[in-house]
Amino acid sequence: MTELKNDLLLRAAKGEDIERTPVWLMRQAGRILPEYRAIRNSLSGFKELVETPHLAAEVTIQPVDILGVDAAIIFSDILVIPEAMGLTYEMIEKKGPFFPSTIDSEYDLNKIRVAEGGELQYVYDAIEHTLIGLDGRVPLIGFAGAPLTIFCYMVEGSGSKTFSKARKMLWQRPDLAHKLLGMITDSTINYLQQQINAGVHLLQIFDSWAGILSAEQYRIFGIPYLEKICNAIDLQVPVTLFAKGAHFSIRDLALLECNTIGLDWNMPVNLARQMAGPGKTLQGNLDPTTLYADGKEIVKETKKMLADFGPHKHIANLGHGVYPDTDPMAVKLFIDTIKAYKHDKN
Numbered sequence: 295m296t297e298l299k300n301d302l303l304l305r306a307a308k309g310e311d312i313e314r315t316p317v318w319l320m321r322q323a324g325r326i327l328p329e330y331r332a333i334r335n336s337l338s339g340f341k342e343l344v345e346t347p348h349l350a351a352e353v354t355i356q357p358v359d360i361l362g363v364d365a366a367i368i369f370s371d372i373l374v375i376p377e378a379m380g381l382t383y384e385m386i387e388k389k390g391p392f393f394p395s396t397i398d399s400e401y402d403l404n405k406i407r408v409a410e411g412g413e414l415q416y417v418y419d420a421i422e423h424t425l426i427g428l429d430g431r432v433p434l435i436g437f438a439g440a441p442l443t444i445f446c447y448m449v450e451g452s453g454s455k456t457f458s459k460a461r462k463m464l465w466q467r468p469d470l471a472h473k474l475l476g477m478i479t480d481s482t483i484n485y486l487q488q489q490i491n492a493g494v495h496l497l498q499i500f501d502s503w504a505g506i507l508s509a510e511q512y513r514i515f516g517i518p519y520l521e522k523i524c525n526a527i528d529l530q531v532p533v534t535l536f537a538k539g540a541h542f543s544i545r546d547l548a549l550l551e552c553n554t555i556g557l558d559w560n561m562p563v564n565l566a567r568q569m570a571g572p573g574k575t576l577q578g579n580l581d582p583t584t585l586y587a588d589g590k591e592i593v594k595e596t597k598k599m600l601a602d603f604g605p606h607k608h609i610a611n612l613g614h615g616v617y618p619d620t621d622p623m624a625v626k627l628f629i630d631t632i633k634a635y636k637h638d639k640n
């Protein structure tokens with residue numbers, strides 16, 4: 295394997311002392327870069343880009359070249375897992391994902407299967423292309439959706455403010471919900487293992503909809519499946535768990551075999567640190583709308599974030615994916631401020 299020239303993010307994830315705080319952005323590939331739109335517009339759609347390894351690799355590397363981030367994240371989507379299980383998705387322009395069929399009953403469940411991972415060869419090929427293109431400049435992050443978030447899409451069939459159809463199943467058919475969550479978990483483990491085999495340096499699990507459950511329900515339908523994934527990875531590479539909106543779960547997450555806990559912006563950093571304990575690295579957590587502010591304000595808020603987290607066991611990021619209408623110059627200012635920052639020595 296090519297030796298990494300910049301391994302700050304990897305060392306921060308492992309809890310080692312670092313010379314400066316590393317930074318990357320969730321959803322850094324795509325969304326904001328005109329260079330991405332140019333490639334994207336030359337194709338039939340989002341899925342063609344995801345499924346064409348050399349192009350997926352190209353847009354994965356764009357933010358490293360253009361923005362100067364300390365890691366790349368493989369260009370794909372969390373919804374490739376339902377598809378590998380037999381539930382295809384469509385990406386509807388300006389609207390988002392849509393599943394023509396959803397899971398509603400035992401009958402539907404019998405039509406899908408646990409993915410072996412081989413269905414997603416195009417992702418491993420994209421990883422291989424990316425590693426060659428990066429040539430060790432920065433680490434490459436692999437990812438998957440958390441079982442609960444994938445469950446939400448497979449039952450609901452699209453994005454939703456409430457995911458009430460998916461949450462109805464948790465109350466009315468918990469047996470069915472657990473069966474589906476178990477199948478998603480096994481598929482995800484197979485998938486992540488093959489991403490590791492292909493060479494990713496770290497993994498992040500996105501539980502984007504964790505915050506819509508109560509603490510009690512998240513303990514039943516969320517945490518146990520994350521635990522199974524963390525145990526299966528078994529420290530082969532560092533793992534980040536990002537359970538958006540689930541502040542109530544930080545203590546539970548900190549008990550799992552993960553290295554890093556991702557934070558959104560809705561909770562004070564010192565409280566999150568208290569709940570997580572001293573052992574875990576924390577990632578985050580600037581409010582993405584801060585990047586709509588003027589430059590001075592962006593710098594001030596970014597420095598405040600860095601001071602709040604302190605010099606070690608922190609990976610700088612926004613508290614969620616960068617919003618699509620963010621000015622790339624504001625993103626660059628955020629990144630440059632982090633890279634130039636010197637923590638007080640006292």
Ligand SMILES: Cc1c2[nH]c(c1CCC(=O)O)Cc1[nH]c(c(CCC(=O)O)c1C)Cc1[nH]c(c(CCC(=O)O)c1C)Cc1[nH]c(c(C)c1CCC(=O)O)C2
Nearest residue numbers: 320321322323324325340369370371372390391500502615
């Ligand atoms: C919930 C979720 C999805 N996908 C993802 C999540 C978890 C993170 C989060 O909470 O934001 C994760 C994701 N999606 C994408 C990536 C890879 C690139 C990266 O993070 O830089 C990652 C890590 C590409 C994408 N996935 C998608 C795009 C935009 C599609 C396009 O280019 O037309 C990209 C670049 C489409 C997508 N995919 C999804 C939605 C709701 C949408 C539509 C809205 C949007 O985010 O633009 C599902």
